[in-house]
Amino acid sequence: MKPILMYGDNTKFDETGQNIHCSMVMLQGLKGRPRVVAPKAIAEASLEYPLAPYSKR
Numbered sequence: 001m002k003p004i005l006m007y008g009d010n011t012k013f014d015e016t017g018q019n020i021h022c023s024m025v026m027l028q029g030l031k032g033r034p035r036v037v038a039p040k041a042i043a044e045a046s047l048e049y050p051l052a053p054y055s056k057r
Helices: none
Strands: 026-030 033-038
Touching: none
Parallel strands: none
Antiparallel strands: 026 033
C-alpha cells in the first residue's frame, strides 16, 4: 500500500493553524492489509460492506 495519509490541493493554513485544503481517506482492512477505499478517485480497493464474519473470511 502506498502511504497515503492525506491528499488534496496545496497546503494552506488558516488563522487557527488548520490545513484548509486537506482531505481525508477511508481505510478498510482487506486480506490482512489496510487499503484505501474512499474517495473513489484514489481508491485502491472497493469498500466491502457489510464485511463477512471472521469465520467466513
